[in-house]
Amino acid sequence: MWVKFVASKTPLPSIFIDRDGTIVQEPSGPALEDFVVLSERHLPVLSRALHGLQKLSHRFSFFVVSNQDGINRGQISRANYEKQNRTLKKIFKKHGIKVRYWAVCPHTPEEKCACRKPLTGMAKEIGKRFAIDWKHSFMIGDRETDIIFGTKLGMKTIQLKWNEKRYKKTKIKPWKKAPHLSAAADAILKKSCKSPF
Ligand SMILES: [Mg+2]
Ligand SMILES: [Zn+2]
Numbered sequence: 719m720w721v722k723f724v725a726s727k728t729p730l731p732s733i734f735i736d737r738d739g740t741i742v743q744e745p746s747g748p749a750l751e752d753f754v755v756l757s758e759r760h761l762p763v764l765s766r767a768l769h770g771l772q773k774l775s776h777r778f779s780f781f782v783v784s785n786q787d788g789i790n791r792g793q794i795s796r797a798n799y800e801k802q803n804r805t806l807k808k809i810f811k812k813h814g815i816k817v818r819y820w821a822v823c824p825h826t827p828e829e830k831c832a833c834r835k836p837l838t839g840m841a842k843e844i845g846k847r848f849a850i851d852w853k854h855s856f857m858i859g860d861r862e863t864d865i866i867f868g869t870k871l872g873m874k875t876i877q878l879k880w881n882e883k884r885y886k887k888t889k890i891k892p893w894k895k896a897p898h899l900s901a902a903a904d905a906i907l908k909k910s911c912k913s914p915f
Contacts, residue, residue, distance in 0.1 A: 729851035730779040733771075733906070734841065734868065735817075736859030737784035740878055740899060741767045741806065744860070745788075763898070764809070770899035771815045774906060778855075779848070780817045783840040783867070789824035796824065819844050835859075836866035854910070856893075858902050865892045874909070876902040 738744045743763045771780065782803075788794040803820055810817060821840035825831040833839030844850065857868025860878045868875035869890065877892035878899065896902040 727849060729849040731777065731851045731854040731910075732779045732781055732848075732856075733774055734781050734783050734855065734857045734871075734873065735771075735899075736835075736857075736861070736864045737782055739763075739860035740858060740864075741782070766898040766900040768809070768813045768815065770901075770903035771810070772813055773900070773903040775815055777907075777910060780815070781844050781848075782817050782820045783835065783844075784821070785823050785835050785863070787824070787826045787834070789822075790826050790829065818848060835861075836863040836870065838867060838870050841867070841871050856906055858896075858899060862890055865890050874906075876905060878902065 735741060741764060774780075786794070786799055789796050789799060799822070807817070821833075821843055823831060823833040823835070823840060825834050827834065831837075831839065833843070841850075852872045855871075855873045856876060857864055857871070857873045858876045858878065859865065859868070862877075865875045865877055874893040876894045876896050879895055879897060894902070894905045896905060
């Protein structure tokens with residue numbers, strides 16, 4: 719199928735957002751198929767993400783970049799993953815939030831693809847469709863791979879520290895650390911009000 723994308727001309731200051739551990743709680747255990755984004759487990763993370771994205775939505779475009787190796791491992795079907803995202807899109811819409819593109823890497827590390835974070839394939843895919851102002855953009859995620867991804871692309875990075883143990887193991891330093899996406903949004907707004915970058 720031929721799909722024509724119209725790239726916007728003015729480079730967009732953007733927020734690149736990881737999904738699991740950032741918008742929703744990191745799914746765990748073997749039952750990835752049963753992961754329901756509206757379950758109580760995810761709500762504390764999701765509600766803070768909604769607050770954060772609402773605060774940023776006047777100034778930034780949003781893009782989701784998510785590693786989902788569970789798809790190619792057979793732990794979750796692509797259809798179910800898309801269904802979860804449809805639920806998230808509906809919730810976002812209700813809160814006035816629009817994510818312009820949801821990029822996903824379904825590959826396992828063994829497949830050695832070019833799109834699994836920390837590699838930047840998903841950003842390149844987005845860059846083909848939208849003009850991105852990388853210098854004035856931010857990457858928000860919970861893992862070191864998110865921070866490496868954002869740094870490679872020249873973005874400022876914010877690491878969410880849900881998991882203290884994992885966070886302590888991080889070798890590369892993010893621009894800022896934040897407890898959740900709402901606090902990350904505050905840090906971004908503070909910075910972007912103090913022009914120049
Ligand atoms: Mg994550
Ligand atoms: Zn991939």
